Amino acid sequence: MxxxxxxxxxxxxxxxxxxxxxxxxxxxxxxxxxxxxxxxxxxxxxxxxxxxxxxxxxxxxxxxxxxxxxxxxxxxxxxxxxxxxxxxxxxxxxxxxxxxMRIPNRPHSSVPVGADENDNVEIRRHGTPRRFTFEPKPHWDLGEPLGIMDFERGVQLAESRFTVLKGAGARLERALMNFMLDLHTTQHGFTEIAPPILVNTTTMSGTGQLPKFAEDLYRCANDDLWLIPTAEVPLTNLHAGEILNESDLPKYYCAFTPCFRREAGSYGRDMRGMLRQHQFDKVEMVKISTPEKSYDELEHMTNCAEKVLQLLGIPYRVICLCTGDMGFGAAKTYDIEVWLPSQNCYREISSCSNCEDFQARRMGTKYRPANGGKPRFVHTLNGSGIAIGRCLIALMENYQNEDGSITVPEALRPYAGGLEVVK
RNA sequence: GGAGAGGUGGCUGAGUGGUCGAAGGCGCUCGCCUGGAAAGUGAGUGAACGGCUUAUCCCCGUUCCAAGGGUUCAAAUCCCUUCCUCUCCGCCA
Structure with a gap:
């Protein structure tokens, strides 16, 4: 607001x-x-x-x-x-x-003006896409023969856009979760949180999902509760209605949670595989900062997300979203996109935003300046650190071998019980 | 889910219809005291909205004692509903 x-x-x-x-x-x-x-x-x-x-x-x-x-x-x-x-x-x-509550946030002056994703600006690239000596397969053609992804049973149990992970697939999902959480908590200074995955309407409104985007959310009809579309919601709202001390800032939180999105309006897009799911796992980072530091914090948080991909050795690029492509509550957003060999392009895997005081005003989160002035609204930031499902896809496609097996990146092996190759 | 108790300022804790934004204490801020500190001592110390204004300073007004509604000339105080916390019972991963 x-x-x-x-x-x-x-x-x-x-x-x-x-x-x-x-x-x-x-x-x-x-x-x-x-x-x-x-x-x-x-x-x-x-x-x-x-x-x-x-x-x-x-x-x-x-x-x-x-x-x-x-x-x-x-x-x-x-x-x-x-x-x-x-x-x-x-x-x-x-x-x-x-x-x-329906007015979007004001873009920061450094954000490029543009109409849609074509006007986004690439900031940097990291890693070189691997040159395959064979035709790289999409993850669904890798996962099913390996018996680590089951798309049919996902549909049977729920509906389309649900997938069952099995064996090494489930193990890698869990390995990625622990790998990312350990990285952020031990190297980047984030405090790990295990938040509620169902939250009430007030909480959902605090971060801006409501009232405007109810169509994108799953709701519990008998209660005033909604399934979170991202851990940004509970993490950012952790200090709703509070006046913090400046000495308490910045706050760094991260959490692993499943995320639930109805994906209304994306019928027919990315229907194959598990790129776009109604339920997916994600490690999320949230920062609460003073206004003066929030843009430095945004750069740092983006770097934290990039570090995950660097350690896993997956090529990616960072883009700055233009005014026309930014989310409702963001004042500035960097998207991180990973290289997907089967699609021969970069696809979004993380989105890091500074919401400035937009969410703070809705939530009523302020801080008392150290010099004793009146309470001011904090700035809030959120970023994927990173989406686990999509990371698994990127890992599979980038590390696939000609025989359809998948090499596990070295950084992940300790988290996967020493597993070196999925075959 | 059943029975009972309770939700007041940063914290603690008074206040059962009238001048209460709210005693006292703690904490915090400023001053005195001190070589310095502690103790002691004096004063101050919430937020939102609106008006005024060059001004997020003052000043003025309104609102806020869990939330929402009601009674009344007047509500923190009385009534109703909801939410939350605590104790006991039941149920349960």
Whole structure:
């Protein structure tokens, strides 16, 4: 959520920002409603002031043994008017709040302006895609013969976009999880968290998944609970409603969790294999920072995600998303894309974003500056560190051998019981 | 799920209809005291929204004692609903 005052005083800038993001938003209605809110508030507050003074006077008269009937009647009438106006204000505020929650974050000035993914800017590449002496297979043609991936049974147990991992497939999934968690906790200073995977509506709204993106989420119909689409949600909300001390910052959290996404609107895309699943595992990183440090923290967090791929020896590139391709709550986003030989292109495996104070304002997370000033909103960052399912795919495809076996990267072997080759 | 107790400021803890944003204590900030520190001592110490304003300073107003609703001229205090915590019982990985 943006600062309402700022929006009010910078409507031109907001309109331009919405345009850059390809966003359709009724800004005129918002401005109009905001003015009406203040106007009505002024009216009702004046009446309340009168009523408060009157009530006090009634008290004093009664104590003095005087008759206060006329005054009480007058205050009763004011009370009725107040109630009426209070309801009006509440209605306006609810509508205004709902609108405000649907305005996307403002991109940082360093973000390239562009319409879609074609305007994203490549920042750097690492590793050289391997030159195969044979035709590299897609992961589904590797996984099924090896007996480590079962797509049919995934569908049978749930529906399409679910996969069963078996034997070495499941083992590698678990190895990757432990490898990434150990790296981030022991080398990068993150505190490991095991959070709830079901969260309530307030939590889901804090990070911006609600109210706008309910269609993308799985919901528990009998409870006010939703399945998380990423551990960003519980991790970032860990300090919702709190005022932290500056000395407590920055906070580094990471967690392994399954993630659940309905993938509404992606019918037909990446239907084969397990590139795009309704359920997938991920190690997520979250940072809570002061505004001054948040962009340095973004660079560092992106490096932490890259380190995973570097150690596994998988080629990747880092791109900076343009204004039109960025997510709702992000002010700046780096995507990390891994090389997939079967597709002959780079595919997203991690997304690292600085949300600045966008989520903090929704959650109510502030910090008290060390110099004792007023509490300020923190900046929040999140990044995949990294998506495990896609990492498994990338590993399989990049490390495949001509006979269909897969060499396990050395860095992973200690986590896979010494397994060197899956065959 | 059943029975009971309770949810007040950064913490602790008073407050059962009126001048209570809320006593006392702790903590914190500033000052005094001290060679310095402790102890002692004096003062201060919440947030949101709106108005005023060059100003996120002041000042003024409104709101906030788990959340939402109700009663009343007036609610932290009375009533209802929900949520949460604790104790006991039941159930359970």
């Amino acid at each position: 943006l600062d309402m005052k700022w929006v009010r005083e910078h409507t031109d800038e907001v309109a331009a920002m919405l345009l850059n993001r390809n966003y359709n938003f009724p800004l005129d209605k918002f401005v109009e409603l905001d003015a009406l809110r203040r106007e009505t508030l002024l009216e009702v507050e004046a009446l309340k002031e009168k009523r408060n003074a009157g009530a006090k006077e009634v008290g004093m008269k009664k104590k003095a043994g005087e008759n206060a009937d006329a005054l009480m009647e007058e205050m009763r009438l004011i009370g009725e008017k107040v109630k009426e106006l209070d309801e009006k204000v509440a209605g306006i505020e609810a509508e205004l709040q709902d609108l405000a």
